[in-house]
Amino acid sequence: SQQGEEDPQALSIQEGENATMNCSYKTSINNLQWYRQNSGRGLVHLILIRSNEREKHSGRLRVTLDTSKKSSSLLITASRAADTASYFCAATNTGNQFYFGTGTSLTVIP
């Protein structure tokens, strides 16, 4: 399976701290994306990084990609209580399918 895997499965931090989540995947990719899901809601796209990129920033988000290790990380800086959610990585190849990981549940304590 090409499914990604995130770790940790659950992460609890204090507001203002940084949160780092990791994702590993199993095969070659076209791009890798991170999504956020609030409880009981649909997924919201956060950021996309292409296979020829190594790092990307968007606001308080920083994503890195290491294709040699087949891994990616999502860093949320200066976390806020509103960042509490589940975060998923999704790997895509040149086909039509997305391969989602099992997610990291982030809790930011005010």
Next chain:
Amino acid sequence: SQTIHQWPATLVQPVGSPLSLECTVEGTSNPNLYWYRQAAGRGLQLLFYSVGIGQISSEVPQNLSASRPQDRQFILSSKKLLLSDSGFYLCAWMTRGLGGPDTQYFGPGTRLTVL
């Protein structure tokens, strides 16, 4: 702008009853469309995807089926629900960039409980 709709938002059905979940997309044409299922506290399982009208690819053999009768309409169905069909069902559409798949945009989801 593009919008994706799913309904109903919640559904409680008895075992053995039929199912029909509908998803429609506005503001785009010829999108790839997807149905996912998410068990409580788990990741997303791809059920079906469609690259065009009448074209359905099934990822997981089960008692569910999908149809795409119109370009921006995707329907998930079952003739007889099982307890194991309970879950959160998400519809999504995808853009394609020059290099291949791009971003998926998700609907709000349908919470299905089979009793």
